[in-house]
Amino acid sequence: MTLTARRIDHILQDKTLSAPLQAIAEKILNDERITPEEGQLLFEKGELGYLGALANYQREKRHGNRTYFNRNFHVEPTNVCLYTCTFCSYSRLIKKREEGWEYSLEDILDIVKKYDGEPVTEVHIVGGVLPQYDVKFYTELFKAIKKHRPDLHVKALTPVEYHYIFKKDKVTYEEGMRIMKEAGLDSMPGGGAEIFHPEIRDQIAGGKCSGEQWLRIHEIWHELGMRSNATMLYGHIERFEHRIDHLEKLRQLQDKTGGFQTFIPLKFRNQDNQMSHVPESTVVEDMRNYAISRLYLDNFDHIKAYWPMIGRNVAQMLLSFGVDDIDGTIDDTTKIYSMAGSEEQTPAMSTRDLVNLIRRVGREPIERDTLYNVIQDYTDHVFEEDEQFKGYTALPVVN
Ligand code: V47
């Protein structure tokens, strides 16, 4: 029996644990699917140590100590948006548009060209919604990026933008996604999902695509043989039942298409937006939420902690709570979280920083491309700078 399985065995022997929580632990040990009711119980009653042991068991069963990252940069074409999502620090700028930015196609290409010769593998493009950014703009953009650098993976836009531009240009979702694929779109990021349930979605993200429309656009994309990610914006006005509803809908679609690669829980940050009065979730609630996501989404290969949002230290801890991916180098190219109050005001990490962040908690850093093909295993890699730096001895991580 492995160490993590032995830990679960201890849970099963724990006489103070309620029978339903014991039954769930047994299911996890036997790789059986948990029900929405059991998921709800985990949110209500699962304490941190119990959830962590179960989620880590599943994490290590799937990936051992392997922990993925990539080398990427973001382009946010604009931080002005027609929509007024109450959690978003971008939405307030529509009233004072001159304070924001609105990049042209050439501006964006100039940003992409700054990375010529750099070993980045992915550009992540997402931003506000404005009328000038339409089907023509984005197809020309994707084609131009691909022409300039064919090997750069274009991970771009969410159903929020696609729904808006397809409606404006009177194309169906099916036609629209085909056009995007032909123009060079490689995959879709997970944004815009927020909370699917209309009771919450109407309050925090009214007017933009519904939960059903978000799911449908991903489904169509998967039917074209393509991959995408999924997110959930948690820790604001939703209740546990809304989180379970969200996870359940993703699990059902994944059963159908298998097209999702990774799930990214996004912690609500409360600075400079219309929900600044709503307190942020505690670190304990964050960790419980990641662990339950790992347990519930049994058909998702990866759970990602997006370090610019959750912070580097918590990202390190989450590697023992179900997470096996911490996204990328970013290079200070996203403002979504710094504007919303994240500790990471200038998010950028060198490959060495990322590798060491992973290694120092006893995990194995693996550089991947967007589709999780392994680019380099950094487990035993020695960076020149580390050879010169003799002052620190890493203490062993006790497993
Ligand atoms: O959809 C906006 C969220 C998302 C706030 O697929 C906020 O690899 C918290 O989806 N507090 C965009 N969250 C970012 C996103 C993403 C990020 C990294 C990797 C991937 C991927 C996807 O950011 C939005 C929204 O849910 N967001 N404002 C805020 N105040």
Ligand code: SF4
């Ligand atoms: Fe616009 Fe997206 Fe912000 Fe909503 S979350 S206001 S759609 S940029």
